[in-house]
Amino acid sequence: xxxxxxxxxxxxxxxxxxxxxxxxxxxxxxxxxxxxxxxxxxxxxxxxxxxxxxxxxxxxxxxxxxxxxxxxxxxxxxxxxxxxxxxxxxxxxxxxxxxxxxxxxxxxxxxxxxxxxxxxxxxxxxxxxxxxxxxxxxxxxxxxxxxxxxxxxxxxxxxxxxxxxxxxxxxxxxxxxxxxxxxxxxxxxxxxxx
Amino acid sequence: xxxxxxxxxxxxxxxxxxxxxxxxxxxxxxxxxxxxxxxxxxxxxxxxxxxxxxxxxxxxxxxxxxxxxxxxxxxxxxxxxxxxxxxxxxxxxxxxxxxxxxxxxxxxxxxxxxxxxxxxxxxxxxxxxxxxxxxxxxxxxxxxxxxxxxxxxxxxxxxxxxxxxxxxxxxxxxxxxxxxxxxxxxxxxxxxxx
Numbered sequence: 001x002x003x004x005x006x007x008x009x010x011x012x013x014x015x016x017x018x019x020x021x022x023x024x025x026x027x028x029x030x031x032x033x034x035x036x037x038x039x040x041x042x043x044x045x046x047x048x049x050x051x052x053x054x055x056x057x058x059x060x061x062x063x064x065x066x067x068x069x070x071x072x073x074x075x076x077x078x079x080x081x082x083x084x085x086x087x088x089x090x091x092x093x094x095x096x097x098x099x100x101x102x103x104x105x106x107x108x109x110x111x112x113x114x115x116x117x118x119x120x121x122x123x124x125x126x127x128x129x130x131x132x133x134x135x136x137x138x139x140x141x142x143x144x145x146x147x148x149x150x151x152x153x154x155x156x157x158x159x160x161x162x163x164x165x166x167x168x169x170x171x172x173x174x175x176x177x178x179x180x181x182x183x184x185x186x187x188x189x190x191x192x193x194x
Numbered sequence: 195x196x197x198x199x200x201x202x203x204x205x206x207x208x209x210x211x212x213x214x215x216x217x218x219x220x221x222x223x224x225x226x227x228x229x230x231x232x233x234x235x236x237x238x239x240x241x242x243x244x245x246x247x248x249x250x251x252x253x254x255x256x257x258x259x260x261x262x263x264x265x266x267x268x269x270x271x272x273x274x275x276x277x278x279x280x281x282x283x284x285x286x287x288x289x290x291x292x293x294x295x296x297x298x299x300x301x302x303x304x305x306x307x308x309x310x311x312x313x314x315x316x317x318x319x320x321x322x323x324x325x326x327x328x329x330x331x332x333x334x335x336x337x338x339x340x341x342x343x344x345x346x347x348x349x350x351x352x353x354x355x356x357x358x359x360x361x362x363x364x365x366x367x368x369x370x371x372x373x374x375x376x377x378x379x380x381x382x383x384x385x386x387x388x
Contacts, residue, residue: 018306021215023217107365108302108364109302111365112364113213118365121365122365122366125362153374156374161375162358163357163361165355170302170305171319177350181354181355184351187382188382189382
């Protein structure tokens with residue numbers, strides 16, 4: 001039961017932090033929305049910061065599960081797997097009302113003042129880029145990318161450009177910037193098909 | 195004198211909003227940093243929101259001046275002018291400690307809860323993309339871009355990818371993501387030189 005309460009607070013946190021950001025989210029509002037007593041919150045979390053960091057961990061669990069299932073699907077060629085991962089992400093954004101990416105949101109809001117959040121978000125983006133880079137290495141082996149391509153750099157570029165497109169999606173409540181970015185990126189990076 | 199006070203508050207606001215974001219910036223802290231009395235603040239600004247919107251206008255004045263001087267320099271070829279504009283922006287970021295872009299920061303933080311800021315930031319990014327698109331049209335006429343290129347779409351892509359790279363620059367306090375993005379973009383968009 002304790003675990004269910006914690007899980008509920010964190011799941012709600014993904015949604016509320018995505019919409020409101022960190023500083024605008026009051027713990028009182030969270031407790032009211034979830035109808036969970038204050039004592040329960042402080043039983044599970046040391047502070048609001050501890051809470052938000054654990055919400056990021058929950059968010060990343062879902063990201064890693066998505067990377068695992070999309071990039072691990074070896075029935076598809078590597079670049080298609082990567083594109084599929086981002087299409088799944090776009091679908092998640094849709095169900096959230098196109099609010100963009102929690103990492104981009106908290107990274108922008110907090111990294112000027114909080115070394116803890118700055119490092120946390122940077123670490124998360126770096127992990128995602130690392131997984132993508134592994135798949136891009138495979139794309140080189142399968143001649144989907146030119147042999148001189150730099151998978152680490154290309155993976156980072158993809159993550160960064162995605163974050164920019166996600167911001168625009170958030171501003172417009174529209175997925176088009178995400179799709180346009182992926183189209184441009186894959187057309188530019190890939191070896192042209194015969 | 196009144197105008198000088200207002201200007202001082204706004205210039206300080208660019209710096210403080212860039213570092214702290216909107217919700218974490220207290221008017222009291224701003225007044226303390228500038229040693230300006232509270233009454234003066236409310237003489238010039240109706241509210242914190244009004245203040246931040248006017249700080250964005252000041253920020254955009256500088257952006258437009260940069261666009262004007264870089265894109266208007268017809269002694270350079272069009273794509274070089276665009277690259278130069280972003281190099282000047284990178285140099286501004288450097289002097290600010292690589293805090294990224296105020297539009298991306300406030301757009302991420304506030305567009306989930308504030309229709310006013312959502313529209314304002316979207317409008318600003320759209321204006322920048324519009325100026326870049328004009329220059330990209332010229333790049334087509336000068337055969338720097340293929341004739342089938344879509345300047346409006348390419349300009350928007352550039353703005354969005356830049357914002358993503360600026361977030362990463364903010365997370366790392368490092369300009370490399372900006373440069374990598376520009377290298378990738380121009381190599382992908384431009385007609386290869388003989």
